[in-house]
Amino acid sequence: MDVTVFAAFGAGLLSFLSPCVLPLVPGYISMLSGIGVEQLKEGEAATRSLLSSALAFVIGFSIVFITFGASASAVGSFLVRNRSLLAPIAGALIVLFGLHLVGWLVKITIRVGLVIGALLVIVGVVLNMRPGAESMLVTPVQLYAVSLIFLLGPGMTRWLNRDVHLRNVGGSKPGIVSGFLMGFAFAFGWTPCIGPIIGGVLAVAATRDTVGEGVLLLAVYSAGLAIPFLLTALGIAMMAIGSAQAATPAVAAAAAPATPTAVATAAAPATPAVAATPAAPATPTAAATPAGRRLR
Secondary structure, X not given: OOHHHHHHHHHHHHHHOOOOOHHHHHHHHHHHHOOOHHHHOOXXXXXXXXXXXXXXXXXXXXXXXXXXXXXXXXXXXXXXXXXXXXXXXXXXXHHHHHHHHHOOHHHOOHHHHXXXXXXXXXXXXXXXXXXXXXXXXXXXXXXXXXXXXXXHHHHHHHHHOOOOOOOOOOOOOOOHHHHHHHHHXXXXXXXXXXXXXXHHHHHHHHOOOOHHXXXXXXXXXXXXXHHHHHHHHHHHHHXXXXXXXXXXXXXHHHOOOOOHHHHHHHOOOOOHHHHHHHHOOOOHHHHHHHHHHHHO
């Protein structure tokens, strides 16, 4: 087997152990189950729900990563062949997002942006009609790339500044659907964090001859990231089952009825000796003493 396959699996393990993934694993498991560890002790039903949600979560981010691998393999050769054409466009997009971050694009109205972009396109078309346009200091392709900043930038920056809140996606309770969507969110949201690692795997996938080889590399990478996560979910589920089984005898003992001996002791009547003591008659000696004094 190719050494790069083992390297891709190791890269997945390394991504799981990265500082921005490993500390958040308990939080992800709590979100997937919708309950805390104490509530998982209630029974095996919640544990089965946790395992199914964790599996859906893993499938969700695996699909995204495998799609990255297929895209890198399919598009890699195209990008290499058209690098001189696509490099100015890629640079213009980088500048566009940089201007969006510093807040300059929002100061340009959509109408002004369309006018400036259209003028740049017209100038590029005019230059392209002249002989030797590719050897000029400013080529038509570069003008087309800069026009994208003004044509797309003002409208895109207003769209990117919107806040979208998704509530009850996949149902009101955590389950397979919500776990699958959370896997998608994890793959897109944490790609910048694990970018150096997955970027290396994608770079190798882009050099492959077929799309299938690129898909295989990213599938192995996803497995290296998914197996530790599933093992963690399984370990928490097993601990919850063990805690529930250990707590069952204690709960049963606490709910046991009082013993008959204690009930009988409490209901026992008073003893006759205690009841007869106050009614004891006076002694004869004490009664005869006054009569003896009168005879004298």
